[in-house]
Amino acid sequence: MATTAVTSAEIASEAPRSDFGRVLAQRERRFAAALLAPAFLALLATTTFPLLFLIYTSAFRMDLAMPFTNGFVGFENYRTLLADERFWTSLLVSLVYTGSTVALQVIVGLALALLVMDMKRGQGWFRVIAILPVVLSPAVVGMIWRTFMLAPEFGIVDYLAINAGLGSKNWLGDPTLAMVSVIAIHTWQWTPFAFMVLLASLASLPEDIYEAARLDRASAWQRFRRITLPLLRPAIVMVIIMRTMVALTAFAAIFTVTAGGPGTATEILNLYAYRKSFTELSIGYGSALAVALLIVTIIISGILFAMRRAK
Amino acid sequence: MPSFTPTRRTLLKTGTAAAAFATVGPAFLRQAAAQDVDLAPYKSAQIDWQQVSGETITVAVIPASYFENLITLAPQFKALTGIDVRFEKIPPAQIRQKSVIDLTSKTGTYATHAADPMYYALYAANKWVEPLDTYLADKSLTDPAWFKLDDIIPAWRSANGIDGKLYGMPYDGEVTIQVYRKDLYDAKGLKPADTLEAYMSNAAALNTPNDRVWGAALRGVAGAGQNMYIYPSIFREFGGDWMKGGKLTVNGPEAEAALAWYVDIMKKYAPTAAANWNWPDIADAFSQGTVASYIDAHSSASVINNPEKSKIIGKVAYARWPKGPSGKRTTSIWNWGFPINSALPEKKRKATWLFIQWAASAETQARTAHKFAGPTKRSGVNRTSVWKDPDYIKLMNGFGENFVAATMGALQEDTDVDWRPRVPQWPAIGDTMATAIQSALSGQATIKAALDDAQRRIEPMMRG
Numbered sequence: 001m002a003t004t005a006v007t008s009a010e011i012a013s014e015a016p017r018s019d020f021g022r023v024l025a026q027r028e029r030r031f032a033a034a035l036l037a038p039a040f041l042a043l044l045a046t047t048t049f050p051l052l053f054l055i056y057t058s059a060f061r062m063d064l065a066m067p068f069t070n071g072f073v074g075f076e077n078y079r080t081l082l083a084d085e086r087f088w089t090s091l092l093v094s095l096v097y098t099g100s101t102v103a104l105q106v107i108v109g110l111a112l113a114l115l116v117m118d119m120k121r122g123q124g125w126f127r128v129i130a131i132l133p134v135v136l137s138p139a140v141v142g143m144i145w146r147t148f149m150l151a152p153e154f155g156i157v158d159y160l161a162i163n164a165g166l167g168s169k170n171w172l173g174d175p176t177l178a179m180v181s182v183i184a185i186h187t188w189q190w191t192p193f194a195f196m197v198l199l200a201s202l203a204s205l206p207e208d209i210y211e212a213a214r215l216d217r218a219s220a221w222q223r224f225r226r227i228t229l230p231l232l233r234p235a236i237v238m239v240i241i242m243r244t245m246v247a248l249t250a251f252a253a254i255f256t257v258t259a260g261g262p263g264t265a266t267e268i269l270n271l272y273a274y275r276k277s278f279t280e281l282s283i284g285y286g287s288a289l290a291v292a293l294l295i296v297t298i299i300i301s302g303i304l305f306a307m308r309r310a311k
Numbered sequence: 312m313p314s315f316t317p318t319r320r321t322l323l324k325t326g327t328a329a330a331a332f333a334t335v336g337p338a339f340l341r342q343a344a345a346q347d348v349d350l351a352p353y354k355s356a357q358i359d360w361q362q363v364s365g366e367t368i369t370v371a372v373i374p375a376s377y378f379e380n381l382i383t384l385a386p387q388f389k390a391l392t393g394i395d396v397r398f399e400k401i402p403p404a405q406i407r408q409k410s411v412i413d414l415t416s417k418t419g420t421y422a423t424h425a426a427d428p429m430y431y432a433l434y435a436a437n438k439w440v441e442p443l444d445t446y447l448a449d450k451s452l453t454d455p456a457w458f459k460l461d462d463i464i465p466a467w468r469s470a471n472g473i474d475g476k477l478y479g480m481p482y483d484g485e486v487t488i489q490v491y492r493k494d495l496y497d498a499k500g501l502k503p504a505d506t507l508e509a510y511m512s513n514a515a516a517l518n519t520p521n522d523r524v525w526g527a528a529l530r531g532v533a534g535a536g537q538n539m540y541i542y543p544s545i546f547r548e549f550g551g552d553w554m555k556g557g558k559l560t561v562n563g564p565e566a567e568a569a570l571a572w573y574v575d576i577m578k579k580y581a582p583t584a585a586a587n588w589n590w591p592d593i594a595d596a597f598s599q600g601t602v603a604s605y606i607d608a609h610s611s612a613s614v615i616n617n618p619e620k621s622k623i624i625g626k627v628a629y630a631r632w633p634k635g636p637s638g639k640r641t642t643s644i645w646n647w648g649f650p651i652n653s654a655l656p657e658k659k660r661k662a663t664w665l666f667i668q669w670a671a672s673a674e675t676q677a678r679t680a681h682k683f684a685g686p687t688k689r690s691g692v693n694r695t696s697v698w699k700d701p702d703y704i705k706l707m708n709g710f711g712e713n714f715v716a717a718t719m720g721a722l723q724e725d726t727d728v729d730w731r732p733r734v735p736q737w738p739a740i741g742d743t744m745a746t747a748i749q750s751a752l753s754g755q756a757t758i759k760a761a762l763d764d765a766q767r768r769i770e771p772m773m774r775g
Binding site: 064065066067086146151152153154155168170172173174175178258259260261262263264265275278279280281282 | 533754
C-alpha cells in the first residue's frame, strides 16, 4: 500500500517537470522569433523585395521616352545585353578597375602595415592619420581630386609633374590616364582600410615563431614569405573579398571625377546601368544591367570565398 | 509699491512669451512687408487672384540667382493669392531625373518645376504635363490683355511647345554668344569673328600658352546639357539636319565637318583641361585672364563681371555666333520653363497656373531684374518689352560692350527651333551624342567612328 502511494507521487512529480521544460523552450523560441521579426522584416523590405522587383523589372521593356512600346518582354533585355558591345566594354573596365585597385590596396596596405609595425614611436598618430581618407565621402574625395589635384595647367599634381620635367598631362581627359587616375583615387581612399586590418593581424602574430626562425638564421625575406604571409592569409583574403565587393559597385567617386568619361573610358558597369536607367530612361534594360552586375559580383565572391576555404 | 522680485514662474512666463514672439514675429513682419509692397499692377488683371486661396504647392527650381530673386518675392504672391508656395532647390543635373521620376509615378510632389525644353517632347508623349492653351484661354484664370503672351520671347515659346501647343511657360532663358577680350583683340587688330573660320584664326593669333593665355575654350565635358549644348549650333551651322529625310541622323559629312571643327579648336587653342570643362570653369578661366574668348551662355556675363573674382572687368565685349559654311548662325534656344503637373487635383492645377502666370508676368520679371533690390541682376528675362526698357538696357550694358545688341540679335535672328532634335528619346540621344563628342575630343575614337557609333546606337532607340 505504501509502495503504491510512492509510485503515484513519483508519477505526479515527473509529469509537471517534463511539461514545464517543453513549455519553457517553446516560450523562449517564440520570444526569440518576436525579437528577430522586426529586423528580419526590415531586411526583407530593404533588400529582398527591391531585389525581386529589380529582377521583375528587367523582364519588361520600360522605356519612359516611348511609353507605347512598354510591356513584358521576358529575356529580351538579356539578349540585347549580351549583344551590347558597350556592356562588355564596361564589364571589362569594371574588372580592370576592380582588379587593379584591390591589388594595389593589398600590396600598399601590407607594406604600410609592416613599416608601421616596426615603428617604436608615433604608431598611434599614424593610425589616426591613415584613417582620415576612409571617413571622407567618395563624392567629396572625387571632387577634390578633380578640381584641385588633377586639372591640367592648374592642379597640384600637374604642377608637380611639370616641375619634375614630365610636362603637363591631361589626367582626366586622356582615356588611359583617366583610368589610372580613378584607380589611384580609389586606392588612395581605401588603402587605409586594408592597412588597418593587416596591421591588427600582424600585431596578433605569435612572436615565438619568429624567434625560432631567427635562431635558424632565416632571412627577412624568408621570414616574410614563409611565416608572415601564410599566417596573414585569412586576413588578406578577407580584405580582398571586402574591397572587391566595394570596388565592383563603386559609383560616387568615378561619377564625380569623370562620369564614366572621357567617352566611355572609365564607364564601369555600375555607371552604365545608371546612365541607361536614369539618363536614357530605359529602366527595363537598366535593370537587366544591374542584375548582370549582381551576377558578376556573386560569381566573383563565390570564387574568392572558395579560395578562402582552400587550405 | 512692492519691488519686483523675479520668481521661477514669472521667468518661465516671460521666456515663453519671448520664444513665441521670436517664432511668430518674423512671419508677421514678412507678411507686413509683403502687404506694404504695391500689388496694384497685379490687381489690374481682370481675374480673381484669390479663387483658390489656401492651397499649397511645391515648386522645384535650380539653385540659381534668377530663381533666388523669385523666391525672395514669393511673399508677394502669397499676399496676392493666398496660395502658399514651397520651393525646393535641386541642382541642374538632378532636377531632370527627379522631375521625371515624380511625373512618371504621378505622385504630384512638384506642382511645377524648372523644366529643360528638350524634355517637353517626352512629357507630352506621356501626357505628364498640361497643355497651357486651356489655361490661357480660360478668362477666369487669365486676363489676355494683362498677361500679354505675345510679349514673351517667341523663340522660347516655340522651344516649349509641341505640335503648336505650349506646355511650359518660359521664365528665364539664355542664348549663346561670342564673348571676347576686347583689349587683346584690339592689340592684335582683330575683330570678333564673323565666321567659324575667322573664330579659329582669332584663337590661333591669341594662343600663347607660355604666357598662360589660350585662344579659346568651349564646353568639353560630356553631357546633353554640356558639350551637347554647344555642338548642335556648330552642327547646324555646317548645314547639319537632325531629321534628314524624316529620319534622325547624327552622322554624315556635315556632322563630321562640324565635329572636326570642334575637336580642332579644342585641341589646338584651348587649355588641355577644357576637355573636362563646363561653362562655370570656362567663365572662371576667362575671369582670370587665361582664356581670350569663348562661346557660351550670355548669362555667364554676370560671372565674368563679378568684382570679387574677375580681373578683366571693363575689357569684355560680345558678339553673335560666327557663321558656319552654310551661312547660318545658330544660337541656343534654351530656357527654364514652368509646366503644370497633370497628376495634380484641379484646384492645385489652378493654383499652379496662377503661380506660373505671376512668375512669367512682365511685372514680376521686372521686379526680379532691374527693379530688384538685391545685388544680383537677371539677364535672362522672358519679356521682349523688358529687354527694350531703358533701365534694363542700362543695367545690361554694364556687362560690357555690345552685350544687349549681341543678345537681342541672337534671340531675334539666330534661334532655330530645330537646333536640337525634339523627340521623346532626347535624354538618351543627348547622352549618346555627348559621349561620342567626348570620345572624339579625347582621341578615344576618330571623328567618323564616334559619329557612326552614335548613329548605330541611336537607330534602335527611334524604332517604335
